[in-house]
Amino acid sequence: MIHPTALIDPRAEIDSSAHIGPYVIIDGAAKLGRGVRVEAHAQVLNDTTVGAGCTIGRAAIIGGDPQDLSFDPATPSALIIGEHNVIREHVTIHRGSKPGSATRVGDHNFIMATAHFAHDVQVGNRCVVANGAMFGGHVHLGNNAFIGGGAGLHQFIRVGDYCMIGGNASISRDMPPYCVGQLLNRITGLNVIGLRRAGFTAEERRQIKEVFDLTFRSGYNLTQALEVLAGREWAMPCVRFIDFISTRSKRGLCRVRRSSEKVEEE
Numbered sequence: 001m002i003h004p005t006a007l008i009d010p011r012a013e014i015d016s017s018a019h020i021g022p023y024v025i026i027d028g029a030a031k032l033g034r035g036v037r038v039e040a041h042a043q044v045l046n047d048t049t050v051g052a053g054c055t056i057g058r059a060a061i062i063g064g065d066p067q068d069l070s071f072d073p074a075t076p077s078a079l080i081i082g083e084h085n086v087i088r089e090h091v092t093i094h095r096g097s098k099p100g101s102a103t104r105v106g107d108h109n110f111i112m113a114t115a116h117f118a119h120d121v122q123v124g125n126r127c128v129v130a131n132g133a134m135f136g137g138h139v140h141l142g143n144n145a146f147i148g149g150g151a152g153l154h155q156f157i158r159v160g161d162y163c164m165i166g167g168n169a170s171i172s173r174d175m176p177p178y179c180v181g182q183l184l185n186r187i188t189g190l191n192v193i194g195l196r197r198a199g200f201t202a203e204e205r206r207q208i209k210e211v212f213d214l215t216f217r218s219g220y221n222l223t224q225a226l227e228v229l230a231g232r233e234w235a236m237p238c239v240r241f242i243d244f245i246s247t248r249s250k251r252g253l254c255r256v257r258r259s260s261e262k263v264e265e266e
Helices: 192-197 202-216 222-230 236-246
Strands: 025-027 043-045 047-050 061-064 078-081 092-094 102-105 179-182 186-190
Touching (some): 047 061, 078 092, 222 236
Parallel strands (some): 025 043
């Protein structure tokens, strides 16, 4: 299942069921699991692990060095990709930047053409990342999120579970779970349709809306909102929201767009 034009490093470990296409380069101690498909001209570099059932699209480059002027290529770091991911054409995913560090992608993600994940990015499970989206270093993306085409995520930010980030959005602050993000660091509401489709009950959705409103639309600052939220019992999805917003952040939280703000002024 290895095309005769492929160049394979002898240190690589490739499952016998893998399919390696024309002109593929596997350079380094990469590990490719059961049923992995690497399409023409793709490159798998350095200490990269690709889990079972993944597809690496044409001309994708995964496991490359971080784009950091201070990075030493001799640094022992890794890229770890889980199972059943689809990584389409020209995607680039870089390995970790510090000794022993790793960029990680979970399971069942769909990453569309030309998306970029920088060093030390952490991606959860069942996410969709559309064409041309860009993740800076150390971005943490939760589970079941959707990132629109051309969106840019600044380094060191967190994006929570079930978020939806609009196309061409520019996000440089943390986006709490279940939210819709657009424009420049704006929350425009809750991902109501996504929550319903994901099987959240009506009561869970009602409580999520109540927690969201207390946090962002009550007039409280964050400290005050957390004090109010701590005084009640909440369903588990709400607990996850509260845990997210109460975690100390490098970048701060995105804020809700005011009704008086016009889109064209963003």
